[in-house]
Amino acid sequence: xxxxxxxxxxxxxxxxxxxxxxxxxxxxxxxxxxxxxxxxxxxxxxxxxxxxxxxxxxxxxxxxxxxxxxxxxxxxxxxxxxxxxxxxx
Amino acid sequence: xxxxxxxxxxxxxxxxxxxxxxxxxxxxxxxxxxxxxxxxxxxxxxxxxxxxxxxxxxxxxxxxxxxxxxxxxxxxxxxxxxxxxxxxxxxxxxxxxxxxxxxxxxxxxxxxxxxxxxxxxxxxxxxxxxxxxxxxxxxxxxxxxxxxxxxxxxxxxxxxxxxxxxxxxxxxxxxxxxxxxxxxxxxxxxxxxxxxxxxxxxxxxxxxxxxxxxxxxxxxxxxxxxxxxxxxxxxxxxxxxxxxxxxxxxxxxxxxxxxxxxxxxxxxxxxxxxxxxxxxxxxxxxxxxxxxxxxxxxxxxxxxxxxxxxxxxxxxxxxxxxxxxxxxxxxxxxxxxxxxxxxxxxxxxxxxxxxxxxxxxxxxxxxxxxxxxxxxxxxxxxxxxxxxxxxxxxxxxxxxxxxxxxxxxxxxxxxxxxxxxxxxxxxxxxxxxxxxxxxxxxxxxxxxxxxxxxxxxxxxxxxxxxxxxxxxxxxxxx
Numbered sequence: 001x002x003x004x005x006x007x008x009x010x011x012x013x014x015x016x017x018x019x020x021x022x023x024x025x026x027x028x029x030x031x032x033x034x035x036x037x038x039x040x041x042x043x044x045x046x047x048x049x050x051x052x053x054x055x056x057x058x059x060x061x062x063x064x065x066x067x068x069x070x071x072x073x074x075x076x077x078x079x080x081x082x083x084x085x086x087x088x089x
Numbered sequence: 090x091x092x093x094x095x096x097x098x099x100x101x102x103x104x105x106x107x108x109x110x111x112x113x114x115x116x117x118x119x120x121x122x123x124x125x126x127x128x129x130x131x132x133x134x135x136x137x138x139x140x141x142x143x144x145x146x147x148x149x150x151x152x153x154x155x156x157x158x159x160x161x162x163x164x165x166x167x168x169x170x171x172x173x174x175x176x177x178x179x180x181x182x183x184x185x186x187x188x189x190x191x192x193x194x195x196x197x198x199x200x201x202x203x204x205x206x207x208x209x210x211x212x213x214x215x216x217x218x219x220x221x222x223x224x225x226x227x228x229x230x231x232x233x234x235x236x237x238x239x240x241x242x243x244x245x246x247x248x249x250x251x252x253x254x255x256x257x258x259x260x261x262x263x264x265x266x267x268x269x270x271x272x273x274x275x276x277x278x279x280x281x282x283x284x285x286x287x288x289x290x291x292x293x294x295x296x297x298x299x300x301x302x303x304x305x306x307x308x309x310x311x312x313x314x315x316x317x318x319x320x321x322x323x324x325x326x327x328x329x330x331x332x333x334x335x336x337x338x339x340x341x342x343x344x345x346x347x348x349x350x351x352x353x354x355x356x357x358x359x360x361x362x363x364x365x366x367x368x369x370x371x372x373x374x375x376x377x378x379x380x381x382x383x384x385x386x387x388x389x390x391x392x393x394x395x396x397x398x399x400x401x402x403x404x405x406x407x408x409x410x411x412x413x414x415x416x417x418x419x420x421x422x423x424x425x426x427x428x429x430x431x432x433x434x435x436x437x438x439x440x441x442x443x444x445x446x447x448x449x450x451x452x453x454x455x456x457x458x459x460x461x462x463x464x465x466x467x468x469x470x471x472x473x474x475x476x477x478x479x480x481x482x483x484x485x486x487x488x489x490x491x492x493x494x495x496x497x498x499x500x501x502x503x504x505x506x507x508x509x510x511x512x513x514x515x516x517x518x519x520x521x522x523x524x525x526x527x528x529x530x531x532x533x534x535x536x537x538x539x540x541x542x543x544x545x546x547x548x549x550x551x552x553x554x555x556x557x558x559x560x561x562x563x564x565x566x567x
Contacts, residue, residue: 010187017182048300
């Protein structure tokens, strides 16, 4: 059936979303608490911001935006959302 | 009164108002009032979809409360706020095409519609409608207060007068336009937010003498301000991480957001919206909260967090520009309010009245009733907001948590797990809501986390076990 194929695509894309969120969380967490958990006097700085903040929040956001764009462009499929009329009968 | 700042603000609100009226023409000319008023006829393209989701989500709490809290807590609160980037792609990807296909097949116009058809149970509908009404009142009151405070601080009018002005302008255009008007004006408002926060951030950085100067000034005042742990070290990794559920992935369960995930016209629009939405949400959140932190170096000693945003805008920019920039939070508040009003009125009119009281009501009657209910709701919220609490952010987050605890598994599992049934849905909703309210009222931070975490985990298992345990019962009934 046509449906099964569409739902298969939808399921895969939903799992990609979960994967991206997990990656996003790890990136955010590791940089923030990995680099930020020390005395502020020992911080290094990038563009004036503490390095932990730059990597976790600024770079992390840019990386996610690029990653999302790539994933959507190359892995998301264009499918019809309406059921065909003949199927409704 | 700050006339110079007030004029651009009024002009922008007028433009938004005109767009609303223009959009309302569609409502009057198409046949299906229901589809149009509540859903915009499933006609949203990618850009408008991304903007309406962002605008609905970026509410008074992120624009007034968020920067205010960041002002007090430092970079740790920006870190917390950045957990919201995930909403930009997660909602549309996870509800995704399956939700769009299934809701079309069900002819569902609201989230409750979807649940009703999926579970075929009037108790699911009643509990859903009730939790929408209860929790969204709390969220709406937060927006009302935020909007009124902003008008108050700009005009110098009394809080009460500001509240009336706000209520009137919101009601008029929601009542005439419906969802399409809201979605369209959201696109305008989302764009204002995007540009406004950027201008404000740049102005604050210039006023503070550059980022390095601001950071070292913050460090000199209190080194904790530039750590991830908050001004007094209270932002623990467990607590901050639990916001990934509350304002991150849990957002899929907010009815005002999920209704948008069924309103796009094609999978192409959805693809575009994911990319645009991620960029816009992340950009606005980062800028807005950085403004709050940096404002501390520019303008120390503000006592009331909620006033930081308007005050710093008026301080670092010429009045007319401040007016334009401040229309960003105003826009955020209005669009959130509009969506919530539409949602609550749809819960009452569409989900309860039309399904269980008068299924054969005429189009004309539904129309009148929707408009009337919307107006009455607006007035009730106005009455609730007459005596505002000091901090609006927690009102809003309370509503988020309650709705997520109620809806997250009935939606997600209802979509992706065939064995889920109405018994699982009902018990997980009740369990989620009750545990959340108990956790929120009586235990402030169970295991160092926000009270949303436990109800979400426990109601998942309740959903699964009750559904599995009632398989025979459901089979016997059908």
